Amino acid sequence: MNQVEDTAQKISTMEIRGAGRIARAAAEALRDHASKMEASSLEEFDSSLSRAAQTLLKTRPTAVSLSNAVMMVIRYQGGEVEAARQSVVDNASRFIESSLRAVEQIGEIGSRRIRNGDTVLTPCNSDAALWIIETANRQGKDITVLATESRPRYQGHLTIRRLEKAGISTELIVDSAVRSVINQVDQVVVGADVITVNGTLVNKIGTSQIALCAHEARTSFMVAAETYKFSPHTIMGDLVVIEERSPEEVLPDISQFRHVRVRNPAFDVTPHQYIDVICTEVGAIPPEMSYLIIKEKLGWELGKATGHQP
Numbered sequence: 001m002n003q004v005e006d007t008a009q010k011i012s013t014m015e016i017r018g019a020g021r022i023a024r025a026a027a028e029a030l031r032d033h034a035s036k037m038e039a040s041s042l043e044e045f046d047s048s049l050s051r052a053a054q055t056l057l058k059t060r061p062t063a064v065s066l067s068n069a070v071m072m073v074i075r076y077q078g079g080e081v082e083a084a085r086q087s088v089v090d091n092a093s094r095f096i097e098s099s100l101r102a103v104e105q106i107g108e109i110g111s112r113r114i115r116n117g118d119t120v121l122t123p124c125n126s127d128a129a130l131w132i133i134e135t136a137n138r139q140g141k142d143i144t145v146l147a148t149e150s151r152p153r154y155q156g157h158l159t160i161r162r163l164e165k166a167g168i169s170t171e172l173i174v175d176s177a178v179r180s181v182i183n184q185v186d187q188v189v190v191g192a193d194v195i196t197v198n199g200t201l202v203n204k205i206g207t208s209q210i211a212l213c214a215h216e217a218r219t220s221f222m223v224a225a226e227t228y229k230f231s232p233h234t235i236m237g238d239l240v241v242i243e244e245r246s247p248e249e250v251l252p253d254i255s256q257f258r259h260v261r262v263r264n265p266a267f268d269v270t271p272h273q274y275i276d277v278i279c280t281e282v283g284a285i286p287p288e289m290s291y292l293i294i295k296e297k298l299g300w301e302l303g304k305a306t307g308h309q310p
Contacts, residue, residue, distance in 0.1 A: 003032040004052045011059040011066070014153060019193050019229055020103060020127045023069035024096050026056045030073045031092035034085050045081050049074055049088065062202060062243040062267050064194040068228040068298070069095055095228075102226040102281035107131030110189065110224055110279040111139060118186040121146040121178070124204035125155035126191020128224035130162060132279065133189060137168050145170045146181060150204055152249045152264065175206050182213045192225035192278075196234040197294060199272035199287020202242070205265055211274040223278045223287075227297045235294050242267050 007029035010016040016025045033052045039045035053070045060066055072095050076087035110132030114120060118136075120143055122129050136143055145163055147170055150156040156172060163170040173181060188210060194202035201207065201223055214221045231240065247254050247262035254262055272287035282297060 002036075004029045004055055008055045008059050011056070017153075017155065018125060018127055019063055019065035019191065020099055020226060022060060022063055023065040023228060024099050026066055027069050027073050027092040027095045027099075029056065030070065031089050034088035034092075037085070039081050042079070042081055042084060045084055060243060061241045062193055064231040064233075064240075065226070065229050068232070069099075072228070099226060099228070102228075103128050103131050105281040106224050106226065106279050107135035109281075109284055110222060111135035111141075113220070113222060113277070113279075113284070114141060114143060114187055114189075116141045117143070119144045119146065119184055120187045120189055121148070121181070121185045121210070122159065122189050123148040123156065123175075123206055123210055124150045124191065125158040125162075126224060128226060128279075129189045129191045130159065132222075132224055133163070133168065134166050137166060143168065146185060147172050148175050148178065148206065148210070149173070150206065151175055155204070175209075178206075178210050179213045182217045182219055185214070185217075185219050188214045188219060188221045190221070190223055192223050192229045193267055194240050195223070195225055195230045195278065195287075195290055195293075196240065197231070197291050198234075199275060199278065199290040201270040201272070201275060201287075202240050202267050203270065205268050208268040208270040208274075211270040215274045220276050221274055223275055225278055225280055227280050227282060227293050230290055230293045230298060232294050232298055235291070240269075242269075 007025050011022050016022055030052060037048050053074055056070055057067055073091045076084045078084040078087045106128045114136040120133055133145060145168055147156045147159045160170050160172050190203055190207055192201055192203055211221050243266040245264045245266050247264055250262045250264050275287045277284050278287055
């Protein structure tokens with residue numbers, strides 16, 4: 001099994017999880033593939049690179065970070081194989097470096113909105129959201145975190161381990177307890193899998209309910225998102241595909257039931273009206289500015305995507 005196939009399997013089974021980690025893993029796999037690929041012509045190089053890209057793209061249909069990462073890596077320059085190879089390698093290295101730097105920048109920007117003594121609620125296991133929380137802690141702010149379990153994959157357990165290591169006071173709650181505790185919360189900080197052209201958020205299932213509770217309680221709702229999590233496709237009206245995962249994640253012994261169907265959507269949709277601010281590496285913006293991020297930062301033009309595509 002080559003690195004592309006291995007990475008695709010790990011992304012599909014959620015051994016590699018989290019939008020940023022998925023994107024970086026895909027970029028690294030494509031870099032490895034381009035470096036080792038034997039191609040006698042540019043057409044052969046194109047064909048092999050496209051197959052590798054498609055293998056990765058099929059793993060998580062909702063994660064725009066994955067498709068954006070793949071697009072950024074394979075938009076190469078060069079009219080012959082070695083130049084194309086080096087361009088892909090450089091693109092991948094540049095994406096990985098900028099992705100890691102973006103998370104740190106988001107941590108600095110978002111932490112300014114967290115005050116000393118705040119209680120912060122965060123669901124799932126978002127690198128960007130946790131960087132905000134950890135940066136606020138490193139600044140000496142006394143904060144408490146409420147982390148949701150984030151069933152059925154229990155990503156919240158990863159979050160509490162990370163916060164434990166950072167020495168941050170944390171409470172773990174079941175997902176359905178959010179409304180019971182929301183009045184104790186000063187800030188909600190969530191990550192993002194997709195942000196659409198109008199600032200709508202697609203994120204881990206349960207996020208929209210948290211946003212609704214925060215809106216009702218007048219609690220600030222902050223999204224932490226690298227710019228490559230904004231969806232260029234939505235600028236042309238495309239809808240975000242909501243991934244449905246295996247029913248066995250919810251009910252392991254489902255084969256015993258003849259008349260029961262399990263629904264397991266991995267993500268839900270939070271309207272932009274419930275979002276106070278989106279913290280990106282280029283600044284904290286209102287959701288209504290998402291269009292400008294897509295147009296100016298991602299460099300996409302209406303009606304076409306420039307450069308090589310899978």
